[in-house]
Amino acid sequence: MDLFLQFLVNGLVTGSFYALSALGLTLIFGLMRVVNFAHGEFYMLGGVLGWFVTTRLGLDFISGMLVVAAAMAAFGWLVDRLLIERVRDQGEEPGILLTIGLSIFLANSALLAVGTAPLKIEGPVANKLVLLGPVATTQLRLFSVAVCALLILGAHLLVRHTRLGRAMRATFQDPMAARLAGIKTERVYAATFALGCTLAAMSGMLLGSIYSAQVGVGGLISLKAFVVVILGGMGSFAGAILGGLILGVAEAMWGGYISTGLVDIIGFIIVILTLIFRPYGLFSTRSERA
Amino acid sequence: MKLERNLLFAFLLLAAALPLVVGDQYLLHLGIMVLFYAVLATSLNLVVGYVGEFSLGHTAFLGIGAYTAAICSLKFGMPMWATLPLAALVSALFGLAIGAITLRLQGPYFVIVTLAFAEVLRLIANNWIDLTNGPMGLAGVLQPRLLADGSNLFGKQFYFYVALGLAACALYLAYRFVYSNAGRAAVTVRENRYVAQSVGIRPFSYAMRAFVLGAMLAGLAGGFYAHYISFVGPEVFTFSFMITMIIVVLVGGKGTLVGPLIGALLVTLLEEYLREAKELRLSIFGLIVVAIVLFLPRGLMGFLTARRERRGEISAAPAAPADVAVAREGA
Amino acid sequence: MNAMNHQSGPLLSAQKLTKTFGGITAVKDISFDLMPGEILGLIGPNGAGKTTCFNLITGFYVPSAGSVSYRGRDVTGQKPHAIAQQGIVRSFQKTNVLKSLSVFENILAGHYLEGRQSLLSTFFPGSKVRRTEAALRDSAADIVHTMGLSRRMDAPAYLLSCGELRLLEVGVALAAKPSVLMLDEPAAGLNSQEALAFGETLRKLRGTRAESILLVEHNMALVMGVSDRLVVMNFGQKLAEGRPADILANRDVVEAYLGKAHA
Numbered sequence: 048m049d050l051f052l053q054f055l056v057n058g059l060v061t062g063s064f065y066a067l068s069a070l071g072l073t074l075i076f077g078l079m080r081v082v083n084f085a086h087g088e089f090y091m092l093g094g095v096l097g098w099f100v101t102t103r104l105g106l107d108f109i110s111g112m113l114v115v116a117a118a119m120a121a122f123g124w125l126v127d128r129l130l131i132e133r134v135r136d137q138g139e140e141p142g143i144l145l146t147i148g149l150s151i152f153l154a155n156s157a158l159l160a161v162g163t164a165p166l167k168i169e170g171p172v173a174n175k176l177v178l179l180g181p182v183a184t185t186q187l188r189l190f191s192v193a194v195c196a197l198l199i200l201g202a203h204l205l206v207r208h209t210r211l212g213r214a215m216r217a218t219f220q221d222p223m224a225a226r227l228a229g230i231k232t233e234r235v236y237a238a239t240f241a242l243g244c245t246l247a248a249m250s251g252m253l254l255g256s257i258y259s260a261q262v263g264v265g266g267l268i269s270l271k272a273f274v275v276v277i278l279g280g281m282g283s284f285a286g287a288i289l290g291g292l293i294l295g296v297a298e299a300m301w302g303g304y305i306s307t308g309l310v311d312i313i314g315f316i317i318v319i320l321t322l323i324f325r326p327y328g329l330f331s332t333r334s335e336r337a
Numbered sequence: 338m339k340l341e342r343n344l345l346f347a348f349l350l351l352a353a354a355l356p357l358v359v360g361d362q363y364l365l366h367l368g369i370m371v372l373f374y375a376v377l378a379t380s381l382n383l384v385v386g387y388v389g390e391f392s393l394g395h396t397a398f399l400g401i402g403a404y405t406a407a408i409c410s411l412k413f414g415m416p417m418w419a420t421l422p423l424a425a426l427v428s429a430l431f432g433l434a435i436g437a438i439t440l441r442l443q444g445p446y447f448v449i450v451t452l453a454f455a456e457v458l459r460l461i462a463n464n465w466i467d468l469t470n471g472p473m474g475l476a477g478v479l480q481p482r483l484l485a486d487g488s489n490l491f492g493k494q495f496y497f498y499v500a501l502g503l504a505a506c507a508l509y510l511a512y513r514f515v516y517s518n519a520g521r522a523a524v525t526v527r528e529n530r531y532v533a534q535s536v537g538i539r540p541f542s543y544a545m546r547a548f549v550l551g552a553m554l555a556g557l558a559g560g561f562y563a564h565y566i567s568f569v570g571p572e573v574f575t576f577s578f579m580i581t582m583i584i585v586v587l588v589g590g591k592g593t594l595v596g597p598l599i600g601a602l603l604v605t606l607l608e609e610y611l612r613e614a615k616e617l618r619l620s621i622f623g624l625i626v627v628a629i630v631l632f633l634p635r636g637l638m639g640f641l642t643a644r645r646e647r648r649g650e651i652s653a654a655p656a657a658p659a660d661v662a663v664a665r666e667g668a
Numbered sequence: 669m670n671a672m673n674h675q676s677g678p679l680l681s682a683q684k685l686t687k688t689f690g691g692i693t694a695v696k697d698i699s700f701d702l703m704p705g706e707i708l709g710l711i712g713p714n715g716a717g718k719t720t721c722f723n724l725i726t727g728f729y730v731p732s733a734g735s736v737s738y739r740g741r742d743v744t745g746q747k748p749h750a751i752a753q754q755g756i757v758r759s760f761q762k763t764n765v766l767k768s769l770s771v772f773e774n775i776l777a778g779h780y781l782e783g784r785q786s787l788l789s790t791f792f793p794g795s796k797v798r799r800t801e802a803a804l805r806d807s808a809a810d811i812v813h814t815m816g817l818s819r820r821m822d823a824p825a826y827l828l829s830c831g832e833l834r835l836l837e838v839g840v841a842l843a844a845k846p847s848v849l850m851l852d853e854p855a856a857g858l859n860s861q862e863a864l865a866f867g868e869t870l871r872k873l874r875g876t877r878a879e880s881i882l883l884v885e886h887n888m889a890l891v892m893g894v895s896d897r898l899v900v901m902n903f904g905q906k907l908a909e910g911r912p913a914d915i916l917a918n919r920d921v922v923e924a925y926l927g928k929a930h931a
Contacts, residue, residue, distance in 0.1 A: 082445035133631055139444045140391060141630050144587070147393075148626025151580055155620035266576060270456065273449045281445075312460045315453040322450045323438055510791060517790040518783035525777045528766040535726070535759070536844040537752035537781045646824075 062295020077282025402559025428556020
């Protein structure tokens with residue numbers, strides 16, 4: 048039983064990061080219908096930049112986070128305005144190809160710049176062991192999960208209760224009508240993309256402080272984020288969170304009880320099964336219109 | 338149609354003449370890689386152009402073909418002329434199975450699930466040590482006895498002509514498919530599923546045909562790869578091959594038959610030029626993909642065709658039915 | 669009565685067709701017959717459920733209740749392509765053509781059923797295949813002329829005007845050699861002269877390229893002039909059925925279209 052609880056908690060910790068990272072992806076897809084294959088690279092950049100500002104620039108973790116958030120938001124904004132804007136009305140495929148090209152470019156440029164060695168980010172709290180009953184975790188992990196939850200809550204409040212959030216939802220429902228109502232849809236799209244980018248980057252930086260930031264991780268992260276988003280339903284906020292937690296726990300259980308070698312495979316099997324039996328996600332109420 | 342056929346013939350003839358004028362092993366190797374990528378790109382093109390979706394997991398079939406050939410060669414001692422058809426067949430069967438699952442999905446779902454399949458295969462190849470030797474890979478794939486006493490140059494020439502044969506085969510099959518009723522049906526499905534259904538086409542089965550054909554050809558290329566490189570490892574399932582395939586198809590122009598040839602030529606040369614700097618090369622490839630999507634979405638062939646279309650502007654004077662019927666014949 | 673009448677029963681028969689979406693009933697208890705060799709007009713105000721009927725008959729929707737039979741056989745709920753293969757071909761309310769292909773290629777594509785080949789023939793075509801292909805191409809060119817699109821034979825579909833697109837769509841449907849041709853607002857986008865010419869074309873098609881025609885139209889002059897009989901729908905239910913003259917005099921129909929004051 049103790050072992051089970053330990054795996055569960057480990058899984059929930061990892062799962063909350065998956066959730067945060069997938070949130071960015073699902074927002075971008077749900078609000079903009081763009082499938083961002085460069086998602087993993089935004090995550091990676093968050094980690095690498097986080098290392099850079101804390102190690103090379105000497106900032107503390109929190110300030111570093113703010114700087115990285117601002118930088119990645121600006122970057123996401125630019126990517127949308129300069130690249131995605133041009134192919135927005137051409138259907139889904141150009142967006143997919145564009146972001147694939149972008150991801151290849153970012154991953155390899157980062158490799159050129161920083162190399163393959165893992166980069167350690169100094170967390171804001173020590174990695175001290177904390178015991179919650181039979182379960183062992185660390186202060187740092189608890190802190191990171193808390194930050195995760197805060198960010199998720201923040202994103203939720205942004206989308207639900209701010210003017211920008213309302214503008215986002217309006218634009219998603221009907222871009223033409225939104226424009227007629229005076230909403231500057233180009234800015235809404237750019238802001239949405241920037242938000243997704245930032246969430247991914249934050250997730251990367253947080254995990255980078257627990258483990259380490261690595262340049263080559265982008266592809267796997269993208270795939271896992273897609274697993275979560277497909278599981279929860281593309282565009283579903285709650286689905287991303289639940290999906291992330293489920294994936295995290297599933298991986299922890301598999302890795303703990305069966306083997307650690309093939310842990311990554313569980314995600315792909317989940318996504319294949321989901322797409323066979325429930326293509327719109329576990330929590331989606333959408334059904335095939337006859 | 339005629340122009341395309343002539344271009345294809347011209348390419349094959351020129352290629353056939355190459356080893357007769359070039360005696361340099363390295364250049365022959367480049368030629369072999371061009372032909373190899375041409376076959377791969379043609380296979381991916383069938384999926385992209387005739388299923389209408391971008392399969393990011395196409396390396397799965399390349400890998401399956403390669404491993405099939407390697408395993409048949411090493412564990413059963415089969416010669417190349419047996420392993421290649423087998424590689425194609427096994428890949429086609431996998432194509433049937435994977436297609437049955439994935440072709441029910443569209444857009445990004447299709448892209449992701451094909452990618453997931455490729456990743457699953459990679460993980461299996463990496464971990465099923467008994468069959469695949471894991472990360473160490475399968476080395477020493479049998480070479481044809483013919484080459485045992487010959488020089489290295491002879492070996493290259495031999496493989497060049499094998500590759501040429503495969504390319505000719507692939508282009509023939511693709512060409513026949515494209516200009517058949519089945520090919521037209523696949524295009525109809527791609528362009529508008531409603532129209533397709535309303536004239537009696539079952540969308541799934543035609544998407545499946547294009548997909549399985551693509552899988553088979555990729556498997557054939559994979560089998561060739563196994564013998565030529567004589568080593569197969571899990572890297573064959575990685576994204577890096579996929580990237581090259583994507584670029585070859587995009588640069589040349591998706592949905593055309595000649596496009597993959599041009600793309601294969603350009604990209605192989607580019608790859609060789611940047612052979613040493615792997616990250617730089619891939620970084621540039623990424624930029625190229627972005628640039629093509631933004632500025633040259635139909636690739637080079639598409640661009641040239643568009644120019645020709647604009648020149649020969651459409652508004653023929655009304656022709657008598659008999660004349661038109663005759664004109665249709667040779668289109 | 670039409671001289672083409674080879675069989676006694678109706679060619680196509682809808683029986684008590686009903687379709688609900690969630691809490692909304694789109695059509696309820698719709699029944700009508702399409703006789704061989706006739707042109708039947710399906711009219712009614714917007715939102716009456718005419719296109720839903722089309723979708724139910726051709727398999728794009730599955731009926732919540734009721735049945736559809738064709739030549740006496742029950743075809744309810746079959747998949748669209750299966751229905752088309754049996755000889756019922758439809759066009760769509762919103763223009764659906766193959767935008768990037770030329771007019772000729774569009775109509776050639778519609779000949780799919782006639783050109784079906786075995787796998788072997790696809791890759792190793794013999795002389796029979798060549799002859800079939802030539803016949804298909806002739807047929808396609810012929811249909812282009814029938815629809816009056818000769819001038820635009822090689823023009824890509826995305827260059828066509830709205831009216832020309834509607835004609836192309838009918839042409840593609842014809843290519844599939846329908847016994848029952850179902851057209852959903854084919855004259856939308858045609859001016860009065862074009863609509864008149866289109867009516868002529870429809871009359872020529874009946875009995876030659878298509879045995880019977882089921883037509884949804886809002887252009888009253890066209891549909892009154894070309895139909896043998898009419899079925900009027902309103903709010904998802906059948907309001908009236910009969911010959912054009914009778915329908916014009918029917919109070920309920922006038923009321924449905926113009927309001928109580930005019931009835």
